[in-house]
Amino acid sequence: MPSTLSTLSWLALVAPALALPSHGVPGKNQTGIKPITRIQLGPRPYWLIDQMEDSPLKTKLRSCSEKEMRPSRWSIGHRGGGTLQFPEETEASILAGTRMGAGIEECDVTFTSDRQLICRHSQCDLHTTTNILTIPSLAAKCTVPFTPYNATTKQSATAKCCTSDFTLAELTETKGLCSKMDSSDPQATTPEEYQGNVPGYRTTLYSGPGTCHKLLTVKEYIALVEALGLDFTPELKTPEVEMPFGSINFTQEAFVQQLIDEFKAAKIDPKRVWLQSFLYDDVLYWLRAEPEFAKQAILLDESGDAPSTISAATASLVKYAQDGVKIVAPPLQYLVSTVTDQDGKVKVVASEYAKQAKKLGLKVISWSLERSGWLADSTKGGYYYSTIANATAARGEGVVYELLDVLASKEVGAIAVFSDWSATVSYYANCFGLFP
Ligand SMILES: *[C@@H]1O[C@H](CO)[C@@H](O)[C@H](O)[C@H]1NC(C)=O
Ligand SMILES: *[C@@H]1O[C@H](CO)[C@@H](O)[C@H](O)[C@H]1NC(C)=O
Ligand SMILES: *[C@@H]1O[C@H](CO)[C@@H](O)[C@H](O)[C@H]1NC(C)=O
Ligand SMILES: *[C@@H]1O[C@H](CO)[C@@H](O)[C@H](O)[C@H]1NC(C)=O
Numbered sequence: 001m002p003s004t005l006s007t008l009s010w011l012a013l014v015a016p017a018l019a020l021p022s023h024g025v026p027g028k029n030q031t032g033i034k035p036i037t038r039i040q041l042g043p044r045p046y047w048l049i050d051q052m053e054d055s056p057l058k059t060k061l062r063s064c065s066e067k068e069m070r071p072s073r074w075s076i077g078h079r080g081g082g083t084l085q086f087p088e089e090t091e092a093s094i095l096a097g098t099r100m101g102a103g104i105e106e107c108d109v110t111f112t113s114d115r116q117l118i119c120r121h122s123q124c125d126l127h128t129t130t131n132i133l134t135i136p137s138l139a140a141k142c143t144v145p146f147t148p149y150n151a152t153t154k155q156s157a158t159a160k161c162c163t164s165d166f167t168l169a170e171l172t173e174t175k176g177l178c179s180k181m182d183s184s185d186p187q188a189t190t191p192e193e194y195q196g197n198v199p200g201y202r203t204t205l206y207s208g209p210g211t212c213h214k215l216l217t218v219k220e221y222i223a224l225v226e227a228l229g230l231d232f233t234p235e236l237k238t239p240e241v242e243m244p245f246g247s248i249n250f251t252q253e254a255f256v257q258q259l260i261d262e263f264k265a266a267k268i269d270p271k272r273v274w275l276q277s278f279l280y281d282d283v284l285y286w287l288r289a290e291p292e293f294a295k296q297a298i299l300l301d302e303s304g305d306a307p308s309t310i311s312a313a314t315a316s317l318v319k320y321a322q323d324g325v326k327i328v329a330p331p332l333q334y335l336v337s338t339v340t341d342q343d344g345k346v347k348v349v350a351s352e353y354a355k356q357a358k359k360l361g362l363k364v365i366s367w368s369l370e371r372s373g374w375l376a377d378s379t380k381g382g383y384y385y386s387t388i389a390n391a392t393a394a395r396g397e398g399v400v401y402e403l404l405d406v407l408a409s410k411e412v413g414a415i416a417v418f419s420d421w422s423a424t425v426s427y428y429a430n431c432f433g434l435f436p
Helices: 003-014 044-050 056-063 091-099 168-173 218-228 252-265 280-289 310-323 352-359 382-408 422-431
Strands: 072-077 102-111 117-119 144-147 158-160 231-236 298-300 327-329 336-340 346-350 363-369 416-419
Touching (some): 044 382, 044 422, 072 091, 091 218, 091 422, 102 252, 102 416, 102 422, 117 168, 218 231, 231 252, 252 280, 310 352, 352 363, 382 422, 416 422
Parallel strands (some): 072 102, 072 416, 102 231, 327 363, 363 416
Antiparallel strands (some): 102 117, 144 158, 336 346
8 A cells, every 4th residue: 555645545534624823813922923934844854855765655755845835733843843953942943943844842841949940851951951061150059060081980971950950040040051952971071071972963053152042931932932823732841859849849740730820821722732741640630630731631651662561551552541641652663663575675564552542542643753863874763763773774864754654644643743853744744734
């Protein structure tokens, strides 16, 4: 069965023409930022398509090359969606992802010592995602201060700086504190050296001297995405400190509720908010206490990472569906596997996990495309391609669109895909008319 046709026929059934944004004029507008209407995908999707072997899918994708592109909620900006080249969780990454057609924008949510919510991919990554170690007054407060590489013992340089080590004002008002590309150099002997080692497939072009990407508070993220007229997908990050936290007695439930309360305070329609958490109790709390938000809450699943645990992860889907979960979001590799056809060609197909989710009526979202670097090097795409490494070994970069085509097919029926470079997913969504 030609995968392009299966996708088209599936869409004809489930996705009547829908447009974005469909929310009327956004209410709050503090940023002076307007909705981005001229979507530009840049050269990367075209280059990826050029890497594909000839196939009906390649022909179909090529046929869309001169199409006018629109934003699509099938394309979620992961940590903003410009993350391949722009510092994650920043206005710049969100604007880049939005320019590249993302219809839903992510902020990972964690908290400060004074119980304020801030966007960071994890509670304790400030030492690799900002230049905080180069600012002595802040560096001194880190959970684990900088320790240089020890040439005698060969011990790597270490540090651990958590948002909960600082007040919100310290993180947003300290002059010179900037987000950077996520990286660290294990052989660093100074905090300055520790800033380096950005992977070659990323870039520091947009975070060089003279630029400073401020850290975003959750309130600022809400105002920004509201002004852009897009949907929101805030992810509640699992705390890396003991809860209830500190002298302020901040419980997990209070944290979970505070995020909802910020959306309520900004008068955002729950239909535009796609909450995410890895913690099952968080999702159960939303189901119990915030049914309007729970309708499209996303249970993130990383319980099947090892070949020995994927069956148990698949079996657990029954319980999630019974408990009222509507959307599960596993990483890409859980949803696909490979088969080898008569001609010895390795094909990407839907996995048992994907089929089971479909059977149970669970909707599926997946993460994260464009985090893997080169697909044809010795990693074969690493973690996110681990179940289809035979395909990447055989065909390299072009496999990204084979993967997306299976995610969009009726066997999987993914309702959206997170990406570090939104253009790649937006191109596919536009080509196949995916505007959920
Ligand atoms: C936001 O404000 C700016 C100027 O302050 C205005 O030009 C723009 O149209 C507004 N955007 C929306 C979505 O209302
Ligand atoms: C390296 O580790 C050794 C053994 O713990 C220690 O004696 C030495 O002082 C360390 N060197 C530096 C530069 O910290
Ligand atoms: C912390 O908060 C919990 C839940 O609100 C409450 O039961 C508990 O008594 C509080 N503990 C302290 C020390 O304030
Ligand atoms: C991948 O290819 C190798 C060598 O051809 C084969 O032994 C293996 O079974 C394949 N793995 C999968 C998951 O298809």
